[in-house]
Amino acid sequence: MSTAEETGDDTPWGEVTPEAARRLLVAAVEAFAERGYHATTTRDIAGRAGMSPAALYIHYKTKEELLHRISRIGHDRALALLEAEAGSDGSAAERLAGAVRSFVRWHAERHTTARVVQYELDALADEHRTEIIELRRQSDAVVRRIISEGVAAGEFDVPDVPGTTLAVLSLCIDVARWFNAQGSRTPDEVGALYADLVLRMVAAQK
């Protein structure tokens, strides 16, 4: 696993303190992405972070707690990005394009984290999965509201608002699956392409 994700932020997982707890999260993301959650042990994660298993247990009681923290921080961040764009000034088209650009950029830059979060949802404990599903419902509601406002304002023509919302979010999330930091498109370029495609999906007035 490369450090490609580290290009997206000055310090990945900078919100996690102390430093040892942050390093363990970074190591857990890499280990889960490479081998899958179930094939990874807390010993593997501690080893990647250059720590002993005992040092890991000071910060995280279980492997599931690591997955939950990764998933929670990732979803909180994605929701905050969408809410910032939804609450900005501008037409529905400008806000929808901004939300898509921002959401795509996050999934491109943090693609390893996003893959772990998406593909290992079933490995979360029931109460944690319920909490994450609620955050996803909120992200869906933010995008649905922008689209609904555009329809009400006569800016968009959308026969199926819930279905189109689902498709817009799915299109952006799947960037994490195929995005390659060594590929020909930068996160910003994919964001610009996708913003244009999404405005076409909602038949935005030019």
Added chain:
Amino acid sequence: MSTAEETGDDTPWGEVTPEAARRLLVAAVEAFAERGYHATTTRDIAGRAGMSPAALYIHYKTKEELLHRISRIGHDRALALLEAEAGSDGSAAERLAGAVRSFVRWHAERHTTARVVQYELDALADEHRTEIIELRRQSDAVVRRIISEGVAAGEFDVPDVPGTTLAVLSLCIDVARWFNAQGSRTPDEVGALYADLVLRMVAAQK
């Protein structure tokens, strides 16, 4: 893991013979989907199929051979569906809509298989991954050709044909991630919604 996938075909993996080899593939898909490739042993797979590990080795020499067979059959089938629609009569819009409906239906009905195939690509041996990537390149070429033909015929307005092709395929593939057989939309309904959204993405003439 439910048998929801079995609703998509009379006999899942019916192309695989003999029957013991077919049952082992079904068991491998379920095991990989639940626990991930690396956390699954050939003993787990044999046990799910009601066989001994020795009986498994008659049909598959390694766990990787099982993943390769699953991935190969899945990709062959998806490519064949796209080629059938691309080669049908009709305008570019009709063929593109048909390809999207067919590709979406496959990813919805066979969502467990599609997830394994997508998420475990890195677990394939190098020569097998190269082979699968070539099949994906061919699927991309089929869709790109329909879009290019539509542009040439003046039916579509697409500034970035490779980028739009990538987005169309990504949108359809991600159905496998979120599709829920107990959800409110059937595979055909998702296919119809997505065909409409994709025709909007290419600005098809009405």
